[in-house]
Every structure is written in structure tokens, then in C-alpha cells.
Amino acid sequence: MSSKDPCIGVCKFDDDVCVGCGRSKREIKGWKKMDKGERRQVLAESHLRLLALAATGRRKKK
Incomplete structure (x- = not known):
């Protein structure tokens, strides 16, 4: 797993987590x-958080 910045330019938050x-x-x-x-x-x-957001339909894509 790379340690490169994972930002995809969406920057919207659900609670305290960027979607x-x-x-x-x-x-x-x-x-x-x-x-x-x-x-x-x-x-x-963050990967686990994204999986949880995707499971609830709250994950955003670029």
C-alpha cells in the first residue's frame, strides 16, 4: 500500500470522515x-471507513 496522499478532490464530510x-x-x-x-x-x-460508507450508500466518487 502506497503512502501517497489519497485525496481525490471530493472533500465532503459525513460526520468527521471525508467521503x-x-x-x-x-x-x-x-x-x-x-x-x-x-x-x-x-x-x-480510511479504507475500512470507505467500505462502511459504501455499504450505507454515502460514498462519493471523483
Whole structure:
């Protein structure tokens, strides 16, 4: 899994989670300061969030 910024330019939030990339506002704000391990953890968690949003029909695509 790449630690490249996962932003797809949607930037709309459902609660505190971006429906485009699955990251929280805190994670988005701190992305540039995170090391590779932290980024991988955020990406894994955001993937699960996106799956949950897709299951409820709230996931947005680019």
C-alpha cells in the first residue's frame, strides 16, 4: 500500500470522515507531518471507513 496522499478532490464530510478519501479532518491536517508507518495506518483505517460508507450508500466518487 502506497503512502501517497489519497485525496481525490471530493472533500465532503459525513460526520468527521471525508467521503472521498475516508480520512478524518485531523488525519488530513496532519498528513504531511506523518511518517510512513503512520500514513500506512491511516490508509488502512480510511479504507475500512470507505467500505462502511459504501455499504450505507454515502460514498462519493471523483
